[in-house]
Amino acid sequence: MREQLERRAFLILLAAVTIAFGFILEPFWSAIFWACAVSVIFFPMQQLLQRKWGHRPNLNALVTLTVCMLIVVIPVIFISTAFIQEGIQLYQKIDSGDIDPRAMLMKLRDAFPIVDELLVEFGVNPNDIRDQVISAVQGASKFLAKETLTIGQNTFGFLVSLALMMYLTFFLLRDGSHLRDLLIKALPIGDEREHALFEKFVEVTRATVKGNLVVAIVQGALGGFIFWLLDIPAPLLWGVIMAFLSLIPAVGAALVWFPAGLYLYATGAWVSATVLMAYGAIIIGLADNVLRPILVGRDTKLPDYIVLFSTIGGISLFGINGFVIGPLVAALFMAVWQIFMTDFNSGHEES
Template sequence: MHAKLETRAFLAMLVGVSVAFILLMKPFFGPIFWAIAIALIFHPVQLRLARRFGDRPNTNALMTLFLCMVIVVIPVLLLVASLVAEGVGLYQKIQSGDVRPGEYIDQVNQSFPAIQSFLAQFDISFAELRDRAVNLVVSGSQFLGKQALDLGQNTFQFFLGLALMVYLAFFLLRDGVSLVELLIRALPLGDERERLLFAKFAEVTRATVKGNLLIAVIQGAMGGLIFWVLGIEGAILWGVVMAIVSLLPAVGAALVWVPAAIYLAAVGDVVQALILTAFGVVVIGLADNVLRPIMVGRDTKLPDYIVLLSTLGGLAMFGINGFVMGPLVAALFNAFWGIFIREFSRESPITQAWLRGNQAKDPGKADTPEEKDRTELR
């Protein structure tokens, strides 16, 4: 009795200390998560370096981290800086009256009056949609301006988070395998299940981050390029915006280039509108409809609609980190239920062994309705 009490007290303290530690790490959730993602994505690179230069953990981890900084971190920082700068410039132009979003929408309405008639059939007010669209553009530019201000005021906090991410990524690259083995020993889920779940976690993280980010870069670059070729003002801004909205499967960059094509047609630039539409459907749309299922959906073994819903839910719950966290939670949900169905279905060896064990303890007890009927017949 005394030993059971000690065990229960220890387990309660273990849970309490673990929860306290998680709460302690909560402010650094972003840097920790992205450090784990970097370690998972660049682990194959580290293995190649280890095969080439030998077992030198510190050197290989540093070289891998340097490649990550050059290939990923620095370009992303430059991209974010460009987005903020372009957004601030757009907001200033809206405030000064050089850019009037409402006039652009009115121009579309005057050129295509059928749009208003079509919306009226569904009791949708074009004027209300116009006001909402204008407010959305103004709010978006204000948000980017606020982010620029916050970044300037919280420069230390931003670079602290970046430094923590890089610092943690080094140790995860160097000691990641041993840490995973330690977790497998510590967790009480069964070694085989834990290895399966860790493998699924790594697979989904790699597929989602690499797939989504690569698709976003491709669509944003292609969108910004065609906007620049057609002479549309703010090509860098709209290219970055297309890269961001392309994180949403099925809709993506079309949220930007479709309205732009409609406006070009409304102002009489029909050739440019046709070029933009063709380019958007064939080139930009091809990257979304072909590459995304290959790089994200198939690797994660998730249907496209689950990828879409989990991405939207993740963005709503976790913010920008949600485009990875959402599909990751969905994939782990799928993995857990797969384990449950495989191991605890009536036909599985584990369940059959459990049934035989119960029958051995109580031969007169039937564990299923079918067995109960057979017992009563006997």
């Protein structure tokens, strides 16, 4: 009896200490999460160096981390800086009247009068729609300027989080296998189930970041390039927005380049509009269909509707981190239920 009481008391203490430690780490969750994601993605390089150079964990981890910084961290810093500058400049142009959303919508109305006729047929007032669109554009520009200014003002906090992420990544690369074995030993779920869940975590993290993020970067780069080539204002800003929208299935970069093409038609720039429409449909659109199966693999891809809901839900709960966390939680959810059906229901049916 006393042994059971001590065991329960210890389990309560274990849970309380774990929860308290989680609250202590709460300000650093983003840095910890991305350290785990980056270490998972670059761990094969760590293993390659270990096979080539022998057991030199510190040197191998340092070289891997350096490559990660050259490939990922430094380009992201440069792009983020330019994104902030273009976002603030775009808001200033809208606020000063250099860019007039109302005049742009009037040009679209004059170029495509059939749209107003269709809205009237369905009992919708076109003027109300235009007012709502203008308010949304102005609100979005203010929000974008506010967020970019906030990011610029919080540069020190960003650099601290980045340093903590890279610091933790070094130790995860160096000691990743040992830490995984400790977790498998500590968790009372069953070694086979734990191995399966860890494999699913690695699989989905690599597929989401390596696949979806690379596809998004490619689509954003292609979109920004054509905007720059056609002399459309703030090409880097729109490229980053297209990359972000590409993370959301069934939406994509077309939400940016298609309206831009319509506006070019409305302003009489037929050649530029046709080039943009063709480029968007063929080059940007097909980049997803060509690259995603290669980088992700059909076996690791979740159903499109699961990816859609989990991505949007993840972003709404966790911000930008949610585009990885959402599909990861969805994949673990499906993996856990698959284990349950295999290990528990099969035994129940046999009995």
